[in-house]
Amino acid sequence: MQQRTRTLTPVLSQLVTAAEERLRITGVVLKASRDTAPGGEFTVEDVRYRRTGKQGRDPGPAAVFITIADKQGPRFNAVRDEDNAFWLWAAIEVLRRTGVRIEELLELTHLSLRQYRSPTGEMIPLLQISPSKTDRERVIPATPELVAVLARILRRVKTAEEGKVPLVIRYDNHERIFGPPLPHLFQTEFQHRLQVISPPQIRKQLSRLAASAGMVDVDGTPLRFTPHDFRRIFATETVNGGLPIHIAAKLLGHLDLNTTQGYVAVYPQDVIHHYRSYIDQRRAGRPAEEYREPSDTEWNDFRDHFSLRKVALGTCERPYGTPCEHEHACVRCPMLRMDPAQLPRLVQIETNTNERLKEAHHMQWLGEVSALQEGLRHIADKKRQAERLQQLIDEPDGPTTLN
The missing domain is CATH 1.10.287 (Helix Hairpins)
Structure with a gap:
């Protein structure tokens, strides 16, 4: 797992960029398709699309079917395509900035967003994580970047009429029970009804994104991300960035520090840093004349040595x-x-x-x-x-x- 973390961490930015680009493209395609009459064509990023359907037939706001004009491929729903791109982007951002489990991510509700006023009067946004694997609640301070992502999610799920997050019942695959109606953040309309996004949907979309981005290892092996990989990368980056490991354990919800230590990948630069410090200490005890600039005579002797090799x-x-x-x-x-x-x-x-x-x-x-x-x-x-x-x-x- 540590080797996997070391492999995926350098390409995380590539995955994030691919998710942002996909969200941008699908948004542009959706807007252009809505502005195009059924049967008409439009071009986005040098790709020509054709909106299917007939004049006078409105499939509703939940569906705008299009095809790629230059290919004989199946039609797809531009609304669903943009919706999948948004929720994949949102899942990646929240997972990598909090280190939460996939179940905890999908259990987030509007009630999970809290604020704390410090003694200095500063308002600190908090993300409250419901009890899951360890049956223990925890609170994560939200960074400004995470707050921006959560605000964008809220704008998307709030209804235009009431300005509230709709209440949705979520099915727990582990407990095999339906939960109470709650204002879940990761909800979307599917088959004409609102429902909470499932973990298999996130995993499948992650695999597709990594494949479309052409992410490969140094030997050409295709790379893939799972939701839990973001948790390991989060633990590694926070601890290697200087955060005490017992604080990282609290953020991750671990009851044992050894569990957190298993999540942290030790990078070669840590070994190099400590070894170079050791060498510097050894050099400090050596005679100073060993580190002086060589004289002209010494340079000539060095040059002549190699000429005398022949x-x-x-x-x-x-x-x-x-x-x-x-x-x-x-x-x-x-x-x-x-x-x-x-x-x-x-x-x-x-x-x-x-x-x-x-x-x-x-x-x-x-x-x-x-x-x-x-x-x-x-x-x-x-x-x-x-x-x-x-x-x-x-x-x-x-x-x-x-x-």
Whole structure:
């Protein structure tokens, strides 16, 4: 779950942008379709639509059917499309700004909006969450952004005649009972009657939005959001932002701090920050001359070291600042990286060594015999290395350069 939170958090803004854009487009399409007579066509964002139906027939304010003129697709209800876009946007905004559960979101009513007057006289808006999973009520201070979202929801659900939120009965899928009539915020008209939006509707719309937005992981795997993902992201962002974890537990309605800790994803930057602090502390105890600007002589030595790496048979890869420990016997040195182009030179050295070995055998220079035989063994190793590098270069699908 923590890995999932780390994956989804960076793309949350992409999902929010997609929801806002969908709400904007569906609103423009709905307005244009209402302004168009049945059978007429209109264009929005370079897409041509056709309003279906016949002149003189009014399906009512709950339905305006249109099709995409350039495609032979089914017709759809522009009113329902805009309504779904609005409630999906509202659900995302409330979920990500409060961390409430999906059941708690859909149980919000007009009575859930409260105000608290602080001792300084400041009015603080509050969101009262009804008892749900832990059977314990809690109150969440509402940010200005959340207040703006809730105000927009209220404007949408209030009736034009009385200016009140209609009372709706909600069916509880967990308790399997119908609740009392309440002014639920997440209510909409469906099949000619008002009803509270169900959790499966929110989940299905979230999946469709993520798919239409083209949200994928770094390996190309499609990403999807669930309502509970916003709760985990909310917990992670608040705690990593400096909010004490016991306060975050109160906001989330957790009875155990370990539960809240399980919701919080530890990001690599936390480890990097603490490790860099550790390095800074270690550096503070080191001599100051180690961190001074290098002199011209030191820069020249550094440059000359790399120019001295080039030898007849290839490149010497010994670490910077270290002397040659093999008295420049490059054939025997494991730090020599052979240049495949120098393979003929290596064969010539092998031929000369074999001639010297014959002479040493003839003269009974047994020490020289042993040294030359060891040299031939290293030459054979270097030949295999050069041939392997040359084979990599010659392969059609292999690397064209070797660093």
